[in-house]
Amino acid sequence: MPFRRFALILSLLSAAGVAAAQEPCPCPPPTPTPTPLWTGNANLSYAGTSGNTDTSSFGAGFQLFYQPSPWTFSAEFAMLRASTDSIVSAESYAGKLRASRDLTPRIDVFAEGLYYRNTFSGVDSRVGATAGAGYKIINEKTLLLRVEAGIGYTHEDPIIGGSFDYAALRGGLNFAWKFSKSAAFTEDAYFTDNLDNTDDWLFRSTTAVVADLTSIFALKASYTYLYDNVPTPGFKKRDTITSIAFVAKF
Numbered sequence: 534m535p536f537r538r539f540a541l542i543l544s545l546l547s548a549a550g551v552a553a554a555q556e557p558c559p560c561p562p563p564t565p566t567p568t569p570l571w572t573g574n575a576n577l578s579y580a581g582t583s584g585n586t587d588t589s590s591f592g593a594g595f596q597l598f599y600q601p602s603p604w605t606f607s608a609e610f611a612m613l614r615a616s617t618d619s620i621v622s623a624e625s626y627a628g629k630l631r632a633s634r635d636l637t638p639r640i641d642v643f644a645e646g647l648y649y650r651n652t653f654s655g656v657d658s659r660v661g662a663t664a665g666a667g668y669k670i671i672n673e674k675t676l677l678l679r680v681e682a683g684i685g686y687t688h689e690d691p692i693i694g695g696s697f698d699y700a701a702l703r704g705g706l707n708f709a710w711k712f713s714k715s716a717a718f719t720e721d722a723y724f725t726d727n728l729d730n731t732d733d734w735l736f737r738s739t740t741a742v743v744a745d746l747t748s749i750f751a752l753k754a755s756y757t758y759l760y761d762n763v764p765t766p767g768f769k770k771r772d773t774i775t776s777i778a779f780v781a782k783f
Contacts, residue, residue, distance in 0.1 A: 573597040576753060578778035590615035590623070592776055603635040613774060625651035639669045643681070652692055654772055655765025661687035663703055675711040680704070687727075691765040699729040715745040733763040743780065751780040 574596050581589040594611035608630055615623040631645035643666070649659040665683020672679075683703050690696040708720040719741045727733035741755035757774040764770050 568600060568602070570601060571597075571599055572783070574780050574782045576778040576780040578776050586617065587619065588615070588617045592778060594778075605631075605633050605635075607631045613776075623653050625649075625653070633667070639672060641667045641669075643667060643683070651772075654759075654761070655692045655768035657690040657692050659687065659689045661685055661701065663701070665703070667705075677707065677709040679707040681707075687725075693765050693767065699727045699733075702726045702728055717743050719743070730763070735762070736760040749782055751782065753778045753780050 576592075576594050578592040579590070581587075590613070592611070592613045595609070597608045599606040608628075610626075610628045612626045613623065614621065626649070628648040629645060631643060633641050633643035635641045642664075644664040645662070647659070647661045647663070649656060663683045663685030665681055665685075667679050667681035670678045670680065681704070683705075685701050685703060686698065687701050688696065688698045703723060703725045705723040706720070709717060710719075711717045720738070722738040723736070725735045737757070737759050739755060739757045741753055743751050743753045745751045754777050755775075757776075759772040759774075761770050
């Protein structure tokens with residue numbers, strides 16, 4: 534009898550242990566990784582030919598973000614320089630400082646300052662400030678569609694003629710689609726209109742595809758289209774930039 538009781542108790546304990554092992558673990562879900570406060574990237578591009586004609590082009594830029602939620606602060610800079618037979622044929626510089634704050638998951642407000650210089654397009658310098666609001670039509674992990682509108686003030690120094698100032702109305706669109714774990718497509722388009730002369734408007738569109746090589750390095754192919762409806766006299770309305778760059782993320 535004692536042996537039978539011991540065997541019965543042992544069997545019950547074993548059965549209870551198996552049942553407990555089959556039950557799902559009541560463990561709490563893993564804590565999501567917090568978004569780092571500081572992020573950014575830097576990129577370099579170069580192309581050159583030699584022989585009958587010596588040409589070279591060099592591009593560089595960076596983006597820096599500081600994100601103490603619900604705020605986002607960013608700084609951006611990009612430059613491009615090209616030469617043919619040691620004579621500079623294209624040169625441009627662009628910079629932006631921006632601060633934005635999320636009011637809701639879809640609505641945000643922003644203020645930014647811009648700088649642009651492209652003497653080969655007739656612009657010695659263009660400095661402006663804009664404030665406005667944005668709305669995220671789609672705000673998913675792999676898909677973003679955002680529109681914005683704002684009003685600002687611009688001071689411009691053309692290569693030919695005197696400087697001038699004007700109030701400006703601006704609209705923008707941002708689209709981002711992460712179509713795989715290591716690749717993404719982006720489109721950023723902006724329209725700016727001179728409220729003193731509504732025929733004097735600017736349009737800029739940048740289309741890009743980024744493919745990750747490692748967790749740090751990536752390749753970026755981009756196409757930028759710029760249109761100035763009233764350019765500096767003697768200059769064309771349209772400019773384009775095609776670039777393939779090596780990107781380092783940090």
